[in-house]
Structure formats: structure tokens, C-alpha cells
Amino acid sequence: MKRHVARILIILSLMMNLLCVIGAVVIVERRGGFPWLSRRVAELFRPTEAQLIRDDWQQPDRVISNLNLRQGAKVADIGCGEGYFTLRLAKSVGERGLVYAVDVDTRPLEVLKKQAEKEHLTNVVVVVSEPTDTKLQPECLDALFVCDILHEVPQAQRLPLLKSATRALKSGGFLYLIDWRKSRDITFDPYEKLIPRDDLVRICTDAGLLLEGEFHYLKYQVFLRFRKPIK
Ligand SMILES: C[S@@+](CC[C@H](N)C(=O)[O-])C[C@H]1O[C@@H](n2cnc3c(N)ncnc32)[C@H](O)[C@@H]1O
Numbered sequence: 761m762k763r764h765v766a767r768i769l770i771i772l773s774l775m776m777n778l779l780c781v782i783g784a785v786v787i788v789e790r791r792g793g794f795p796w797l798s799r800r801v802a803e804l805f806r807p808t809e810a811q812l813i814r815d816d817w818q819q820p821d822r823v824i825s826n827l828n829l830r831q832g833a834k835v836a837d838i839g840c841g842e843g844y845f846t847l848r849l850a851k852s853v854g855e856r857g858l859v860y861a862v863d864v865d866t867r868p869l870e871v872l873k874k875q876a877e878k879e880h881l882t883n884v885v886v887v888v889s890e891p892t893d894t895k896l897q898p899e900c901l902d903a904l905f906v907c908d909i910l911h912e913v914p915q916a917q918r919l920p921l922l923k924s925a926t927r928a929l930k931s932g933g934f935l936y937l938i939d940w941r942k943s944r945d946i947t948f949d950p951y952e953k954l955i956p957r958d959d960l961v962r963i964c965t966d967a968g969l970l971l972e973g974e975f976h977y978l979k980y981q982v983f984l985r986f987r988k989p990i991k
Pocket of ligand 1: 838839840841842843845863864865890892906921
């Protein structure tokens, strides 16, 4: 009996120690201490996008098919990250097409480059951009794809970024915008960061685009289609 109680006390004390270590790491991180370690700890308790299995709610094949891209089209994925959509776009436009994978951060672009090589996709061109400059040539694209980045961009930079992107579109070209719906049900980002649908529309129309269509099937996101007016 005594041995049994001792065992329980040891287990309890080990659990207390573990909780103390986790608590200390979180406190140190909040004060700017070990960002990498605390991110890993935070991920243990908060499901990441990957853990929620993005394909289930993102419906990437349906999204890509709604873009109606022709073989040989030239498109850009603005804020492409590690290329969740870029690689699908590259397959959709085929070998004669081209996908500019644009991001301000070089780290995800490196991951994307390796994955494109692994999948023998030779039509992906990586572009390191500036926060308000996509670095794309004017009027060179049939379509722009902008998924889950605007809420990450500081408010004052959103319109200049969209204007820079729009400049790269041919007249009559399309911009497809996907971003979180502003709702308390969305837990991927803090509510305060989410942009109301009408503000997303306003940014794009202020950048010179016309709202042409909207898709309503995505569980967590607004999905809008804009067109650059024909001159
Ligand atoms: C949440 S991730 C989305 C990645 C990808 N679009 C997707 O759907 O998986 C946001 C990405 O936008 C990039 N980003 C943020 N601000 C940007 C800007 N001003 N111009 C281009 N990329 C930007 C970040 O570096 C990051 O890779």
C-alpha cells in the first residue's frame, strides 16, 4: 500500500515539474525569450492549420477549377508561402504556362523551390518581393491569386500592394482573392486581424478592379473574383 502511494506521489511530482517547465518556457517566450521553443509548445496545445487537415476545408481542387486557367496561362501567387496553391497552379497551367511564386519571406520560398524540383515542375519562378511591391513586370499576367495574405499585411500597405499586383495584370485579367471570413468562428487568427468582406472588396476596387463574382462554398473563407477593366 505504502509503495502504491509513493508511486502516485512520484508521478504527481513529475507532472508538477513538467507543468512548471512548460509554464516557465511560455513566460520566457512572452518576454521575448525562446521564440522557437515556445512556438513548438504553443502548437502542442493549439491545432495548427496542418493538423486540422487543410484539404478538408480548403477544397483546393475545386478552387483551382474555379479559376478556369487555360494551358499556357501566366499567373502569380502573391504571398505564396510554401506553395500550397502554387504547385497546383503550376500543374493547372501546364508546361507552357508560368507561375510566379511571390513572397516577402525567402524561407518558405526555399521550401517551395525544393518541392517544385522534387515534383519536376519547371514552370515555377520564385520572386522575392517587397511589402508593397510585387516586383512583377507590368501587364504580364492572365491571373493573380492572393490567398490568406491580406489580413497579414498592415492596413496602410494593403492598397499599395494590391495596386502593384494589379499593374502586373493584363487588361481583362482576373484577380482571385481568398481570405478569412470575419467571424468569431474563425480561430486560425485573432478576430481583430480578420478583414470584413466589404473592406476586402473596397481595397480591390480602389486598386482599379471590378468585382465580378463570388464563391460561397468555402467553410472559413471569403472567395472573390475581380477583373481588370478592358482598356
Ligand atoms: C498565411 S501565409 C499564406 C500562404 C499561402 N498563400 C497559402 O495560402 O498557403 C501568408 C504569406 O504571405 C506572405 N506575405 C505577407 N505579407 C506579404 C506581402 N506584403 N507581400 C507578399 N507576401 C507577403 C508571408 O510571408 C506568408 O508566406
